[in-house]
Amino acid sequence: MADLFNIGLSGLRAAQTNLSVTGQNITNVSTPGYSRQTAIQTANPPGYSGAGYMGTGTKVVDVQRIYNQFLTNQVRTTTSAAAANHAYNIQIEELNSTLSSTASGITTGLKSYFAALQTSIEDPASLPGRQLFLSEAQGLAGRFNSVHQQLATQNQFLNQQMTTVAEQVSRLAVSVAGYNDAISKAAANGAAPNDLLDARDEAIRQLSEYVSVTVVDQGDNSINLFIGSGQPLVVGKEASVLQTKPGLSDPGRLDIQLVSGNSAQDVSDLISGGELGGLLRYRDDVLDQAFNALGRISLAIASEFNQQLGKGLDLNGQVGSDLFGDINSDAYMDLRSRGREGNRSDAALDVRIADTSTLSTSDYELTFTSDTEFTVRRVNDNRVLGPFDVNAAEGEPGYAAFDGLDLSGQTGNYMEGDRYLLTPTRNAAQSLSVVMTEPQQLAFASPMTAQASLDNRGTGNVNQPLLTSGPQPLDLDRLKALGVEFSYADNGDGTGVLTSTNPPLSIDVTLGQPFSWEVDGHEFSMTLSGKPLDGDSFSVDFNSGGVADNRNALALAGLQTQQVLGKGEGARGFSLLDGYGDLVQKVATFTAQSRTETEANMAMLAQATNNRNSVSAVNLDEEAASLIQFEQYYNASAQIIQVARTVFDTLISSMR
Structure with missing residues (x-):
């Protein structure tokens, strides 16, 4: 009777454990990361009797979680x-x-x-x-x-x-x-x-x-x-x-x-x-690229418009002044470089913009290889530029200019190993500002005007000259002294020669094609058309009172479509x-x-x-079925004990 009682008792214990595990699964159905568990059950070692080996019940050897590492x-x-x-x-x-x-x-x-x-x-x-x-x-x-x-x-x-x-x-x-x-x-x-x-x-x-x-x-x-x-x-x-x-x-x-x-x-x-x-x-x-691209555009706008306005005359007859703030002002340059923490020198770097059309949208890491020489790593493509020497003059080897930047002529006491981060365009857009206050200061007029002599025998005409380059800023008194009187000599084949004595000039021209000349560091461009004859003269003089002149304004408008960006390393550029x-x-x-x-x-x-849940997650339908199963298992095991008790009582009663 004891064997039957122990077998039923082991079944009760196993059923109780299974019920506990199932209850644990059900109550944790919403617990994040919970893996359903199952009781691992095995038969107890059998015992030998005269009739052979007889089972001794069951036991739960482990409670495992249903889990897949992959x-x-x-x-x-x-x-x-x-x-x-x-x-x-x-x-x-x-x-x-x-x-x-x-x-x-x-x-x-x-x-x-x-x-x-x-x-x-x-x-x-x-x-x-x-x-x-x-x-x-x-x-x-x-x-x-x-x-x-x-x-x-x-x-x-x-x-x-x-x-x-x-x-x-x-x-x-x-x-x-x-x-x-x-x-x-x-x-x-x-x-x-x-x-x-x-x-x-x-x-x-x-x-x-x-x-x-x-x-x-x-x-x-x-x-x-x-x-x-x-x-x-x-x-x-x-x-x-x-x-x-x-x-x-x-x-x-x-x-x-x-x-x-x-x-x-x-x-x-x-x-x-x-x-x-x-x-x-x-x-x-x-984000960094957006900062830099936006800054490059703002620098180009300020530089191109300021330069072009500087080539004209305003309503007051004065040379053009800046519309936007100077892109190489101290306020701008203070934002373009920062020494790395740990530098032995606390000297700052002046990063000047030399040509906005060749600027890139990259940041740069600058490292001094000696007290005067440095190399630059362009962050975008990791290309190393240099070596450069802060003391090298323009045209000399090591002149510190690259990608539209000019780092020459630094005066700081730099030391070998010093490192700097250069961000020439990142913060430029926040500093863009209009410094012109009066509309009369807009230099819409070109500084020089040209005309054909009334005594000319031919039908030659000249368009109005444009100042293509010159010293910045322009000097009004120097402009007034740049007048030229040209005399034409015809070659008979659609070409000719324009000459002047003060200043001495001799210019080969093709009719209908632009030509240029330089006087006192100022370069002008003009076109001769029609049919001029030998000895015809054309004069270029200072544009006094050019109130209705819009030639420089037209040049400003042309900046809308000109390729003024992205021209570095020989690229065509874009507007x-x-x-x-x-x-x-x-x-x-x-x-x-x-x-x-x-x-x-x-x-x-x-x-x-879903794949993980299909293996490890709790399914309430399955757990409900298991709950009923183990409840029946528990009741059946209890019935075994009840039978063992009844048999034992019968045996005792028969012996009285």
Whole structure:
């Protein structure tokens, strides 16, 4: 009777354990990361009797979680990729809206700016027309300032978000290290602590939302976590700290540091995946380029218009002055370079813009290889330029000029090993401003005028000359002394020679084709057409009282379509509108790609999660069926005990 009683009792215990496991599954159906569990049951060793070996019941030898390491890893990997793309997409969608907006974008401002210029060209003496153009110039500068500020605000948000994410990563790393310790202690009893293992896996999955991690199983129920290219985040029960710190080269951008013990390593360029990886990728690949492209356009507008206005005369008969602020002012140059923390010298670098048409949209890293020589690495393509010498004069080897920048003539006491970050275009848009205050100061007139002599026998005509180059700024008294009296000699084949005695000039001309000459450092261009005869004369004089002259204004309008950007290294270049359109197009393309990648990654994450859930997640229908099954099992085992008791009572009664 004792054997039957023990068999029934073992069944009760097994049924009770199964009921407990099933109840645990049901109550954790909504617990994140929970893996359903099952009791592993086996028969007790049989005992020998005269009739052979007889069973002695059952026992539960283990409670296992239904778990697939491959599917769990797949969920973690797709979680990291989806989080990175989602964070990237949120930021680039905002940038795309900012740049393409008709209310705040640059395209609308440029079109209104040139439209107002065209209006003033039609009546160059009209003050209202000039005032309209001046107002549109101020509006255009305001648009550049506003867009730059929105990008700067986004950069500040990135800094705040990166700090928050780094704190979350550190918190979860400490949590995983704690689980490692608890699991190791619990596993010393010989059984796997299923709930702790699930909690650790869920913590790692949450960690993957913030940064991509590599999980290495140590074989003793503990795991190590690594980020980047193998930097340890969690080793056993020890966790490192991820923190943000102002960049060594640019304090306005936060870098990511991994702090382990007393050492700190910059891992900004090593991190990938997760929200943090997505934010860093957006900042490096998109936001910085947007800053630089916008700044380059603003520099070109200021430089090209200031230079062209400087070649004309205003309504007061004075040489043209700047419409926009000087791009090489101290305020501009202070924003273009920053010494790296740890430099032995505190000397600053003056980065002057020599030619806006050849500027790139790259930042540069400058390193002094001696106290006077340095090399420059262009960040966009990692090309190393130089070596350059700060003391080299123009035309000498090592003259410090490249990509439209001029770094010659530095006066600081630099030291070997000093490093600088050069950002020649990044902050330019915030400094664009209109410095002209009076519409009369707009230099729409060309400084020289030409005419054919009334005594000429031929029908030759000259168009009005344009000043193509000259000293900046122009000197009014020198301009007034640049008059030339040309005499024509015909070659009889559509060509001829123009000569003058004061100054002495001899110019070969082709009728209908532009020709140029230089006087006192001023170069002019003009065209002779018609049928001039020998001895015909043409005079070029200072344009006194040229109120209705709009020739320089027409040259200003021509800047709308001229290739004034992107002409570095022999490239054809493109116009101002095309330059901004290219920026908008690139961001729009990246945005479309991001949307596609985000949708694809979310679908992959959903599929990976479903695959994992199909194996490990709790199914209430299955658990309800198991609950009924084990309840019946329990009742049946209790019935065995009842039968054993009845038989035992019968036996006792028969012996009385």
